[in-house]
Amino acid sequence: MKPSPDTCASEFAHAMQEALTRRPHRISPKWFYDTEGSRLFDAICELPEYYPTRTELGLLDRHADDIARRIGPGAEVVEFGAGSLRKVRLLLDALERPAGLLPIDISAEHLHASAAQLQRDRPGLFVRPVALDFTQDFVLPAARGPRVGFFPGSSIGNFEPDEAGPLLARMARWLDGGLLIGVDLVKEPDLLHAAYNDAQGVTARFNRNLLARANAELGADFNLARWAHSAFFHPPLQRIEMHLVSRCDQVVHLCGHALPVQEGESIHTENSYKYTVAGFQRLAESAGFRPEAVWVDSRRWFSIHWLRPAV
Template sequence: MLSITESTSTPTETETQAAAESAFGVDLQAALAERPRSMSPKYFYDDQGSRLFDAICELPEYYPTRTELSILAACAGEVAARIGPRPEIVEFGAGSLRKVRLLLDAMQAPARYLPIDISGDYLQHSVQALRAAYPALEVQPVVADYTQHVRLPAPLAGSGRRLGFFPGSTIGNFSPAEALHFLQSAAGLLRGGALLLGADLIKQPDRLHAAYNDAQGVTAAFNLNLLVRANRELGCDFDLDAFAHSAFYNAPLRRIEMHLVSLCRQAVRLAGQSYEFEEGETLHTENSYKFSIAGLRELAQRAGFRPGPVWTDPERLFSVHWLEAPAAGDNEQKEQP
């Protein structure tokens, strides 16, 4: 299993208190206080977590990244023709900025690229590399949680339509209600433009199990890094050897679930409070829903998009969807439960 190195520095009492009042601290306290315990996967992505996820994407068992890259390489020309000249590209959860290069290379004089990511340090590092590769492109990073309300800068003078880009099947990390809410928000941000959305498809459970339980233990390290981050930033005392990675396919709910399983009865401290874990009790850290093409198109339509072409690989492992956003004059979509 891939080793995880914890920071040797210990936060001061003042730093710990401030961190406990951060969004991460507040959400972790709420997660530890409830039953069953569940934490948002967005907190995986500190700098180390982002790097571990990049390593996951290179694993032989992890098919989504290479499959989506092959689909994007094949459809990039058609995407460029559909969005038109001088587009502005808005990428939600930008990460390493690898996939967007396929779109940039195909597009006619893209006006600006707006990558949104919650991990500011990692985003800045990725942006530097992209600027070096595309010196004529205006790149304006937005450090934000795209699951919350995001304010984008006004369109550049003379720019074309906005293309939202949401690859990696990150849409599957949301609950069905959260996915609908995100798509409704994206439809508002992209009015008159479109969204290019990657979505993982339903498939044989053994293929899914292998993808989230790799032989090198990188996914396990990624999962456990959440506890490393809590220890470093929040002054927690999680014992990494007392928790184990667990990932499995929940077929009735059509989702992979990732958990951190307590291997013994133990107590963990956060912000002066003690939280008991029974042996076998878990902290649920991520869901990854799998979609049918028809189901994803129906969800997008409910959010206000007009579904267009869908591109897949020969094995139909993964899908990339073109979704037209409503025009600026259209009526706002009402929130749906």
Template sequence: MAIPAVSLHAFRTAQRAAPLSDFGRELFMGLSRGTRSVSPKFFYDAAGSQLFDRICELPEYYPTRTEMRILTEHAAEIAEQIGPHAEVIEFGAGSLTKVRLLLDALRSPRRYVPIDISGEHLGAAAQRLRADYPQLAVQPVVADYTMPLVLPARGEGLGQRVGFFPGSTLGNFSPDEALAFLQLAQRLLRGGGLLVGVDLVKDPALLHAAYNDSQGVTAAFNLNLLRRANRELGTDFDLDNFSHAAFYNAPLRRIEMHLVSRRAQGVTLDGQRFDFEEGETIHTENSHKFTVDGLRALAVKAGLRPAAVWTDPQRLFSVHWLQSPAAQ
């Protein structure tokens, strides 16, 4: 006997009866504010993670290839800072691409702990990494790395505990959030250090092109947030009536990404209707840009000790080694 299809109305009714997920609660709160917003961490469901991988390969998107060039050209110097038998903790691991450059440079790394909010994407990437590095203990953790974390217990024979935070993801945080994350990392990595990549202040035209690519992949990535809400939360966003917008806010030194309502419309979440005026936006991401001295000052404020820093010849991007003093 065929099973009748569940109607959209019944699906939404069932969704309202169940407690909201973290995504649902944060989206509800974000839509309830005067200036509507949602955290960029919710971009990364399986589809969003795949779209971001495509963004990293775009000709306009310089951060990924520039950071990988820095990691490749300075691999020996980075490995010297980290030392042998390291335990590598990657925050927001994604597809585990850049960490391969680090693992290949290190002397006998012992354990790798990738942390990511997208469990499906992380599991598949970790499986591929295990096959390529059979001597490395790979222990993925599905978690929000901005929250208190429980990491695997330290074992015998491990060298420094090293945090790896590439991709200028630190720039997605507000200044207060960036400080809080560095303080969290300092506590987790005592006696070791943090290798972090950050995007640098530069010509706004380069920044605009990087977040408004000609193929529309970044736009699809931004709009996928609404598609995810429709699928997981039973919302009724009409994707054809929202547009991607990204621009450089020079006074705040950040790229802002928004979803712009193309007309007056309403959206329902958990039984609550949210009305949008034409031109009203949902602020989905900030990407703050740093100076080298500004990042080092922030690290000091978080209790870290700035050490080596590497940049490309055009100073588009920088990679910093920040030491975490051992507990007294």
């Protein structure tokens, strides 16, 4: 497929070209989430090795009443990186007279399908899906009540520490009601390794789907068989790194450019930072939040934090 000039001028095209021309090669994980990427991530969340989703759901279920009491009645929930809207259903069930839900996600098709299903299931709930990149500056629609943020899944771990603080600071300005956020905790490397290298290979397909998306949308010619999935824990930085490693010397054609990649070079596609409870609370405080409560599972694998704007 020959891409159009508009396609090659897109932000995704620019990001892919930059990833392959700069060394080391690197791209934001936000580009994982086309429709197929969103579907594959939902599948990852069901895998036996992937503990974060079921652990966070368990915490939300067990502590729903306490969480709802702290949030209070009449809140409008803003979910960042909303995806399939599975977790927010537990929160909405517990809240008293929620004023509505404003789910935000970069994957427009997946977001609107999920929001439409939620609206069918809860016809009395006011749902306003917003398809955009919440890491960029934007203006939210007028609030319908105290605005409470919901940022589950430890997605904050996908941001570098010098990015996570400014993002939380913007949320502190947007949210007068507070922020409920899921944060993955530091734990045994073997457990972390298994979560990102599942036996069924779903995470590997999710990782390589980035290249399939470039082929479909940008007319690139990535040969997926020439790229290996690699995910590992980096202890000094307390993060999982995910890469696509070139199995051979190759040239990728993308929007009129011939981009050479050597055997063994990788495209760094994602980081997932792990925190201690105290370490994350320090980050939240530096961003303008006041930590008020934290819920942790019995194995100390995962945490959910309730934060209030400090002013």
